[in-house]
Amino acid sequence: MRAEVARSMLRGAGILAGFAVFGALLVAITWESTAERIAANERAFLLRTLADVLPAGAYDNAVHEDFITVTDAALLGTRAPITVYRARLRNRPVAVVMTPVAPGGYNGPIRLLVGILADGTVSGVRVVSHRETPGLGDRIEVERDDWILDFDGRSLGQPPRERWAVRRDEGVFDQFTGATITARAVVSAVRDALIYFETHRDALFAAPAGAAELPLPLPADDEGTE
Amino acid sequence: MSGRVAEVIKTGLWTNNAGLVQLLGLCPLLAVSTSFINGLGLGLATTLVLVASNLTVSVIREFVRPEIRIPVFVLVIASFVTAVELAMNAWFHELFRILGIFIPLIVTNCAIIGRAEAFASRQPPGLAALDGLAMGTGFTGVLVTLGAARELIGQGTLFAGAHMMFGEGARAIELQLLDGGFLLALLPPGAFLGLGLMVAAKNLVDARLQRRRSAAPAASADAAGEPA
Numbered sequence: 001m002r003a004e005v006a007r008s009m010l011r012g013a014g015i016l017a018g019f020a021v022f023g024a025l026l027v028a029i030t031w032e033s034t035a036e037r038i039a040a041n042e043r044a045f046l047l048r049t050l051a052d053v054l055p056a057g058a059y060d061n062a063v064h065e066d067f068i069t070v071t072d073a074a075l076l077g078t079r080a081p082i083t084v085y086r087a088r089l090r091n092r093p094v095a096v097v098m099t100p101v102a103p104g105g106y107n108g109p110i111r112l113l114v115g116i117l118a119d120g121t122v123s124g125v126r127v128v129s130h131r132e133t134p135g136l137g138d139r140i141e142v143e144r145d146d147w148i149l150d151f152d153g154r155s156l157g158q159p160p161r162e163r164w165a166v167r168r169d170e171g172v173f174d175q176f177t178g179a180t181i182t183a184r185a186v187v188s189a190v191r192d193a194l195i196y197f198e199t200h201r202d203a204l205f206a207a208p209a210g211a212a213e214l215p216l217p218l219p220a221d222d223e224g225t226e
Numbered sequence: 227m228s229g230r231v232a233e234v235i236k237t238g239l240w241t242n243n244a245g246l247v248q249l250l251g252l253c254p255l256l257a258v259s260t261s262f263i264n265g266l267g268l269g270l271a272t273t274l275v276l277v278a279s280n281l282t283v284s285v286i287r288e289f290v291r292p293e294i295r296i297p298v299f300v301l302v303i304a305s306f307v308t309a310v311e312l313a314m315n316a317w318f319h320e321l322f323r324i325l326g327i328f329i330p331l332i333v334t335n336c337a338i339i340g341r342a343e344a345f346a347s348r349q350p351p352g353l354a355a356l357d358g359l360a361m362g363t364g365f366t367g368v369l370v371t372l373g374a375a376r377e378l379i380g381q382g383t384l385f386a387g388a389h390m391m392f393g394e395g396a397r398a399i400e401l402q403l404l405d406g407g408f409l410l411a412l413l414p415p416g417a418f419l420g421l422g423l424m425v426a427a428k429n430l431v432d433a434r435l436q437r438r439r440s441a442a443p444a445a446s447a448d449a450a451g452e453p454a
Contacts, residue, residue: 011291012291012293012294015289015290015291015294015298016294016297016298016301019298019301019302020301022301022302022305023301023302023304023305024305026305026306026308026309027305027308027309027312030308030309030312030313031312034312034313034315034316037316037317038312038315038316038319041315041316041319045319045323133413136409136412136413143387177409178409
């Protein structure tokens with residue numbers, strides 16, 4: 001009787017193990033056949049978004065390969081190192097794209113791309129990822145609203161630093177009905193990125209490319225670093 | 227056999243609709259139905275998983291013993307969901323970015339394990355796959371209807387984001403029908419209200435059909451005498 005129970009248990013375990021192998025194989029095969037395409041998608045997405053926040057045709061280097069990583073918890077919104085891409089024209093600095101985090105999002109951190117020209121003017125801001133409320137906070141996405149384009153051409157003097165805020169806080173930027181927190185988080189993150197850039201401009205352009213850490217939006221196994 | 231086929235299709239699409247009658251999979255249903263295209267994307271992914279898991283469960287039903295069937299179902303479903311997730315990431319990258327967490331969460335859609343347990347584990351593979359297709363299509367129908375309604379009322383557009391699924395050419399069908407919209411429709415309450423209204427509408431139609439059916443035999447009882 002006992003032997004019978006044991007045999008039945010073993011058979012059950014065997015079948016279960018068989019299916020675990022089947023599942024793992026299925027996932028492994030799919031992974032194998034999609035990994036390259038997914039990495040290419042991620043890279044294409046990165047290139048496209050980098051191009052979105054940089055002035056078209058004003059640079060001639062491979063921006064996605066010319067990056068360094070920096071850390072500044074107070075101004076960049078995270079203790080983790082963030083990536084700064086450098087755009088150059090004939091080796092002269094044109095702009096950087098910073099990837100700060102807006103920690104004060106309504107449902108968690110909002111990851112941004114902030115393009116800043118060498119003179120400290122914003123060339124473009126885009127949201128990389130967020131968890132804001134659909135229909136309210138997701139208007140920070142450029143596909144849904146023009147709001148994020150309002151940063152273009154601004155700098156720390158334009159508007160003056162104390163007016164880098166949403167209207168409710170006596171600033172110049174619109175907030176969304178029902179999602180003031182989201183707008184506020186993005187505005188302060190962009191302002192802080194500008195402040196960081198202003199203090200570290202020369203070091204950012206001068207540092208040798210290819211830092212130890214990988215660029216953030218790329219998967220960890222990607223190329224682009226030594 | 228053809229009677230069974232028709233019944234399976236009708237059950238999945240209408241009489242036992244996953245969204246409107248079983249009220250299964252409400253979490254993704256309510257969260258993702260903010261636009262037609264989002265609904266369609268999640269609906270198709272769910273349908274794909276349903277067909278694959280129903281088919282597999284039916285094929286293996288003979289030698290998977292009852293005491294281990296649930297873990298086996300979970301393994302099978304989780305594997306297919308992961309495969310679908312990877313495939314969407316590879317071929318519908320933009321849509322994948324929007325649907326995000328709700329693709330892996332298909333695993334937790336009770337409609338899928340429910341069909342595996344209640345139907346596929348007792349039926350031949352063909353019928354089980356058909357059941358998955360019908361159930362998935364019924365679920366997709368609810369998703370796109372609710373999605374279209376919420377999108378139209380909430381932001382005045384229809385088929386926004388179609389290019390993410392059908393390529394750049396599909397931008398032509400992205401319509402801006404109203405100027406602005408009624409925000410509530412896009413918020414969670416809008417999802418509940420919309421689904422509630424859809425359930426009510428279905429019950430209304432059913433009640434009307436029922437009345438007509440019970441009125442009809444009385445009128446034609448002596449004429450035909452056809453079995454019900």
